[in-house]
Amino acid sequence: MADGWRDWQKHVSRPWQPLTIAFLSGVAMAGAIAPLNLWILGWLALAPLWLILRQPHRQVSRRSKILAGTAWAVGYNGVTIAWILDLHPLTWLGIPWLGSVAITLFGWGFIVFWSILRLLTWACLTGWLFGWSGMPKETPGAILRRVLGAIALWCAVEVAWSYTPLDWTPLAFTQSPGNLWVLHLGQLSGPQTISAVLVAVNLLLAEGWRQRSQLRRRFWASAVAIAAIAHLLGLWLYLQPVTSAPDSELRIGIIQGNIPTRIKLFDEGVRRSLEAYTQGYLTLADQGADAILTPEGSFPWFWVNTSRMDDHPFYQALLERNVPAWVGTLGRAEKGGVAQSLFSFGRSGEIVGRYDKAKLVPLGEYLPLESLISRVLPRLSTSAGSLQPGASNQVVETPFGRAIAAICYDSAFPYIFRNQAATGGEFIITASNNDPFNAAMMQQHHAHDVMRAIETQRFAVRATNTGFSGVVDPHGHTLWKSGFRTYETHLATINRLQSQTPYVRWGNLLTPILVAIALLWKLRAKLTADNG
Template sequence: MSTAARVFATARALADRFAALSGWRRRLTLVGLGAFGALALPPVSLLPVLLLSLPALVWLFDAAATRRAAFGVGWWWGWGWFIVGLYWVSYALLTDPAKFGWMIPFAVFGLSGLLAVFLGLATLTARLVGARGTGRIAVLAAAWTVAEWLRSWALTGFPWNSLGSVWDVSLPVLQFGALAGLWGLSLLTALAAMAPALLADSPSPRRAVLIGLLTIGLPLAAWGGGSWRLALVPPAETGLTLRVVQPHIPQGTKWLEERRESHLFDAVTLSRGTSLDTVAAVIWPEAAAPFFLNLDDQHRAYAALAAPPSGLLLTGALRITPRGENPFRLWNSLYAIAPGGATVAVFDKAHLVPFGEYVPLRQLLPITKITNGSTDFTPGPGPRTLTLPGLPPVAPLVCYEAIFPGQVVGHDQPRPDWILNITDDGWFGLSAGPYQHLAAARLRAVEEGLPLVRAANTGISAVFDPLGREVARLGLGERGSFDAVLPRPLAVTPYGRFGDSLPLALALACFAVGLACGKKRP
């Protein structure tokens, strides 16, 4: 027996073993496969695990006898994927375990179950359209991609750990995001990783070639094109120096009344560690100034001591309605503060974190939000381009607003020259969460062709050029600051111009090809 024949025979035997599973063994296997596949996510980034995890999902899909079973294939696999990928959500609840510890099972297992519904809908769709034969790979990959896109906006959206995010480990492949964004990378990944399932079909030279083209050829083509792009576009700088401050304030002490003054003092001290004469702006993380700066002239003036003589302090801080005004409202904001304490501009966060910054269905759910206080935050107006004195126009993103593809530049806004992401990943400790958050923000830079500056309370703070190349970084759990020259932006990318329409068109074309192939003899 030839080597190729042995490979096909081994794959067939594996597929038969998976197909023979039933009941709890089948469900537990799917959960385990999804959890194993999640090792491909940052910071572990073991991409080869997908070459077992996703082909096995296809084989279990093939064996699904009913529509319910077909839905279950995606749901159980997705449940395992999200449990391992989002375990770090529990860290935020441990900041006050007596008050929020009981929510951990709901936050990890319940949220994972909700997100897994979208993958269940993908496998159910493939079953409903009769995906079979070689074409079922294309149909499944396309349905998977569209399901992930739906997850980015349904119920306010949560596109964390989409399949395409595994490519943060490869900057050349990540360049494909400039053309087709995160969803294009998800489609590429699903096609490449599911294709080995075809080894369990009847062996043929044409099938072997197709598997090779999908599993090796697609990523290799993306890598080659990305490498060419990286070589073609050398790094370029604006000449403006920015100072990024990472104060590393423990989440448990951040809002203690007796510690707030010292936190502000520390941030100012870190900012003024060396001369500010050549710095255009000092950047602090989300809520780095633990006071309501719009009403607190004294502390705003003190924070302004961190502003360069001819520049600005860009800091996160909360904002409330002026005294006596109704209704009382609260915003999570970015302030631009000039020397002396004058507020030049304010941006309010639009994408709020459910249960973190507001409680959905508050009238029905007798719980409080995780952040301090009982008042829900009010969402801002959405993506904006801020024009600030002495700086190029900027697109601010507060915290997890950076995980949303295509929502960096407002539709009615001028194109910015850079992206500023301020965040407080201190909620998630020394876990995978901050690494995954950083990877998402970096991909926004590649998608839009804009440099990204990121200031995080406990890390990871970094600066990336518009191709995602790292300029500077301060690691997770470190305290300090760094200076970096702001890179120049590129011309608008295809994804920046057309948004999700390009990857969705690719997914629909893939879906149509898969259906057409499925009508042929398997």
């Protein structure tokens, strides 16, 4: 093993070796994510980058380390979100073919750039606060102090990035939906609980590779022990029964309309939308549905609370069958402008609640710095004008009690679900479009909702336009999933739940605790060194 470490040092000393190794390990980490779901790679694929960053600067320069971090982020995030390229062609929006290519590549590139900033922020903070190379002969305590600091900072940076407009690939995401045992750790303190465990195992494996004989075995044994404890604790949470009241059962109908976005506002799209969702509503109502859910933007025009509402075929069907519905459509935002909304209709057609999409897609639903960017790039949406975001602390009422609602991109932001669960949300309903993206994106979107169902311990009902609609139970099992780009209706039976996981009750306590412990340990070590 010692010879292996010396060989590694020789290889990464060559200019392009760190870059290649980092990029390939980032690609491997992307393989852990849906649709491949090779989740075991999530426990291994960060280790090579850590080995590169831990090299002395005389062997791997700071510049090479920054480039290696960039390469890892490109490999991980660039491959994971390659589905964004399905935006092309945008000619149906009146954009020339070459312009469509340029806009699509810009969108992919900017998202990858944002993920590079996340990785480099973590790497630079870790190096600044805890150092990379250390002394020639470091004690195990000094090594563990750096590892703990890196874990804490990884979680802190993930939390910070989750409050920015772009976030899709936290490290915990690599375990969904395949590793349900470990995903249950999200019930304790959110997805950062899982990320912390993954970073810990990766870094301890890497540190073991750097050491000799007995110390190597201690680091590797620690990594294996953490992974084993995480799985055993997750298994214990997984085996806990979910209790519900006898009268908590709901039969929810799901309509997957399969109306391509490119035709939605044209005559054919309007006709198909009215037919698909109205007929789907009638079918599910006749099957005994208690409520019916439609996707995001099922009717992408203003009609709710207007003079046209009474003449709308879907609304007329609702008045005829008296089955409540949650309908994705456009709404007037409270502060003016347009919102992507999910309206909660009661049995008599009254509006009893509403949810406005909180996390809007940059370029797609609004333009950042619109006065400047609008001169160069158009907005890639069928709605008129930039949309207005809803608040992250909305409360959604239904005829059956409070629900946890989300629209499309909201699924990547766990605090939106946690806030609603903490205020009494008893089940999750998500409405999404997902067109024109491919099945890989749809699998990833489903994986996000699996995580949200487990974290909040709620049933999740998903209605999408083109796939994959689905039903997920509180333990993350997919009870039903639709086909790809098909028209479907489905009647699902779920239960309303009122239990509160530690994450719902107290939020993400783990991250500030880890940061505090790491900084205090660092301060204590510095004071000891100064006094020594």
